[in-house]
Amino acid sequence: MRKTVRNLKVISNLRLNDNHHLIQLQSSEPLETIFPGQFANLLVENSAIVLLRRPFSIYSVDYKENTVSFFIKIIGEGTRVLANSPVGNFISTMFPLGNSFTIPNEREKILVVGGGSGVASLMILSQALCDNSNEVSILIGARSSTDIVSLDQFSRYGEVFTTTEDGSSGLKGYVTDHPLLGAQIGRFSRIYTCGPEPMMKAVAQRANLNSIVCEVSLENTMACGFGVCLCCITDTTQGHKCVCTDGPVFNINDLKWQI
Amino acid sequence: MADLSTTIHKLKLKNPVLTASGTFGYGVEFDDFLDVSMLGGIVVKGTTIHPRQGNQYPRMAETASGMLNSVGLQNKGAKYFASDIYPVLTKYNTNILVNVSGSTIEEYISCAEIINELDHISGIELNISCPNVKEGGMAFGTSCASIDAVVSAVRSVYNKTMIVKLSPNVTDIGELAKAAVSGGADGLSLINTLLGMAINAETRKPVLATVTGGLSGPAIKPVALRMVWEVAKAVNVPIIGIGGIMNATDAIEFFLAGASAIQVGTANYIDPLITLKIIDGIDSYLNRHNYSSISNIVGELQM
Numbered sequence: 220m221r222k223t224v225r226n227l228k229v230i231s232n233l234r235l236n237d238n239h240h241l242i243q244l245q246s247s248e249p250l251e252t253i254f255p256g257q258f259a260n261l262l263v264e265n266s267a268i269v270l271l272r273r274p275f276s277i278y279s280v281d282y283k284e285n286t287v288s289f290f291i292k293i294i295g296e297g298t299r300v301l302a303n304s305p306v307g308n309f310i311s312t313m314f315p316l317g318n319s320f321t322i323p324n325e326r327e328k329i330l331v332v333g334g335g336s337g338v339a340s341l342m343i344l345s346q347a348l349c350d351n352s353n354e355v356s357i358l359i360g361a362r363s364s365t366d367i368v369s370l371d372q373f374s375r376y377g378e379v380f381t382t383t384e385d386g387s388s389g390l391k392g393y394v395t396d397h398p399l400l401g402a403q404i405g406r407f408s409r410i411y412t413c414g415p416e417p418m419m420k421a422v423a424q425r426a427n428l429n430s431i432v433c434e435v436s437l438e439n440t441m442a443c444g445f446g447v448c449l450c451c452i453t454d455t456t457q458g459h460k461c462v463c464t465d466g467p468v469f470n471i472n473d474l475k476w477q478i
Numbered sequence: 479m480a481d482l483s484t485t486i487h488k489l490k491l492k493n494p495v496l497t498a499s500g501t502f503g504y505g506v507e508f509d510d511f512l513d514v515s516m517l518g519g520i521v522v523k524g525t526t527i528h529p530r531q532g533n534q535y536p537r538m539a540e541t542a543s544g545m546l547n548s549v550g551l552q553n554k555g556a557k558y559f560a561s562d563i564y565p566v567l568t569k570y571n572t573n574i575l576v577n578v579s580g581s582t583i584e585e586y587i588s589c590a591e592i593i594n595e596l597d598h599i600s601g602i603e604l605n606i607s608c609p610n611v612k613e614g615g616m617a618f619g620t621s622c623a624s625i626d627a628v629v630s631a632v633r634s635v636y637n638k639t640m641i642v643k644l645s646p647n648v649t650d651i652g653e654l655a656k657a658a659v660s661g662g663a664d665g666l667s668l669i670n671t672l673l674g675m676a677i678n679a680e681t682r683k684p685v686l687a688t689v690t691g692g693l694s695g696p697a698i699k700p701v702a703l704r705m706v707w708e709v710a711k712a713v714n715v716p717i718i719g720i721g722g723i724m725n726a727t728d729a730i731e732f733f734l735a736g737a738s739a740i741q742v743g744t745a746n747y748i749d750p751l752i753t754l755k756i757i758d759g760i761d762s763y764l765n766r767h768n769y770s771s772i773s774n775i776v777g778e779l780q781m
């Protein structure tokens with residue numbers, strides 16, 4: 220799993236809605252194996268103000284075509300420039316970075332919970348879980364139905380459920396209001412989640428109460444992405460750990476969350 | 479191919495490009511990307527006698543052409559370095575310097591004593607300029623009396639090359655440079671980060687958990703160049719220029735201002751191969767201008 224820096228060519232750029240893009244990049248050389256939960260650090264060129272690379276989960280990978288894709292939510296200058304990358308341009312990428320979710324192969328029942336741009340890391344996760352004969356249920360939470368994209372892709376790997384705060388799709392409320400995280404939670408042996416921290420904490424709390432294994436994928440501000448700057452730490456039972464190398468995936472038992 | 483070799487006191491560098499402490503880990507983090515032995519040297523992470531957890535997070539804020547950090551010298555301590563990290567570093571065929579920090583003079587001394595025992599470490603860089611620790615750190619680096627005290631104390635226990643890293647958060651860097659040299663510094667490196675701060679207008683809160691942090695990156699290069707130039711006029715020991723070096727041209731500017739070598743910091747995060755590109759770029763510059771050696775341009779600023 221050697222980390223490399225290479226220039227990948229933008230071969231497609233799909234505008235999913237007002238502020239979400241899916242960009243697909245192609246490498247001229249074979250790709251390193253990428254594990255679910257890993258991320259890449261992308262360079263933002265042609266921007267007068269963005270200096271550091273920006274981290275993005277690897278949304279999907281195709282080893283035959285040597286392509287990787289990224290699901291980008293525009294929140295500032297870096298994501299704006301990257302999301303608007305024209306087809307044919309090259310983007311400098313550094314990957315694969317970080318650790319990955321645990322992939323059991325014993326036909327386990329696993330709930331995958333995503334919110335916001337956090338759903339990005341859950342696509343190849345759901346695929347890997349499904350490929351290893353696990354039974355996957357996918358629960359996506361959003362503010363409104365327009366924020367929920369790429370559901371049909373998820374449905375290839377498991378049954379998909381949604382909650383929206385305005386009730387425009389699926390159950391009205393938060394993911395934690397869904398029976399999958401309530402009355403039915405006992406079905407699952409594992410819960411994996413990526414999304415806004417308050418959401419992940421609420422999910423982790425449910426998992427914890429029911430003694431279900433729970434892995435969360437954290438974000439933090441990163442300068443390097445490969446364990447050098449020590450800017451991206453989080454508190455764990457073994458002291459400060461780097462989200463970029465010891466994470467981004469952590470078992471909730473190792474975090475010092477008050478849940 | 480021009481002669482890129484340079485010397486800093488007893489250190490013979492195959493080229494003038496080193497990496498700045500805190501921006502290159504222990505070198506091993508870069509093994510996937512490059513052959514670390516091709517560099518003139520590496521300065522490993524800030525090391526203290528006792529393990530340090532460092533500051534709370536957020537520890538980083540990107541600012542215009544720069545970044546603020548408030549890592550706070552997170553490291554596992556000098557003993558762990560000597561027993562667990564040092565043996566791995568002996569595989570590198572380049573100069574390895576340890577950046578030594580402390581909260582008291584005694585801590586600097588104990589740390590330097592441990593490093594002094596390690597054959598493959600060619601020197602230390604005394605960090606009296608860290609803006610991110612409450613006690614010690616930068617406090618030592620901002621008055622002539624305290625610089626002299628800490629530098630001469632470490633000098634008495636450390637007999638290989640001792641570089642002193644200066645803080646830019648001072649009024650007259652030339653005077654402080656003189657104090658470091660009179661304390662026994664074999665060379666000076668500058669600059670460390672500039673104290674700064676970032677505020678999130680939406681939340682009305684500081685971005686960093688520690689409120690203030692150290693600014694690095696291209697934003698600080700003009701300040702660093704000015705300081706290297708002032709220090710070069712004030713003292714007669716070799717200078718290692720640091721601050722916002724992103725490419726070979728930046729490096730050349732530091733040589734012209736009076737630096738005999740340079741360290742690359744923040745740029746390593748953005749392009750882990752940048753140091754090799756800078757070495758190549760320095761070589762092309764020298765060839766293009768018909769200089770046979772790097773020493774031809776050190777301090778050769780045309781006024």
Ligand SMILES: Cc1cc2nc3c(=O)[nH]c(=O)nc-3n(C[C@H](O)[C@H](O)[C@H](O)COP(=O)(O)OP(=O)(O)OC[C@H]3O[C@@H](n4cnc5c(N)ncnc54)[C@H](O)[C@@H]3O)c2cc1C
Nearest residue numbers: 273274275276290291292294295296297298336339438439
């Ligand atoms: C491991 C990892 C994986 C990620 N995966 C994805 C992904 O797949 N898709 C995606 O769209 N985004 C992802 N992100 C988040 C993404 O990296 C940030 O949105 C991006 O760096 C913001 O850059 P910007 O220049 O647009 O925003 P900036 O201009 O840097 O910031 C705009 C505002 O957002 C805040 N902000 C910046 N970064 C973050 C962050 N990480 N979390 C919360 N607030 C932040 C800033 O403080 C600022 O107020 C991931 C982050 C990490 C650490």
Ligand SMILES: Cc1cc2nc3c(=O)[nH]c(=O)nc-3n(C[C@H](O)[C@H](O)[C@H](O)COP(=O)(O)O)c2cc1C
Nearest residue numbers: 498499500524547605669670694695721722743744
């Ligand atoms: C995240 C980070 C950590 C740093 N840690 C140290 C340190 O431990 N000791 C030290 O002397 N300097 C430290 N520095 C300062 C750098 O070595 C260098 O002096 C500074 O970043 C300016 O150079 P640059 O603009 O090329 O980054 C650190 C800088 C950064 C960005």
Ligand code: FES
Nearest residue numbers: 444448449451463
């Ligand atoms: S981002 Fe630099 S150590 Fe994690």
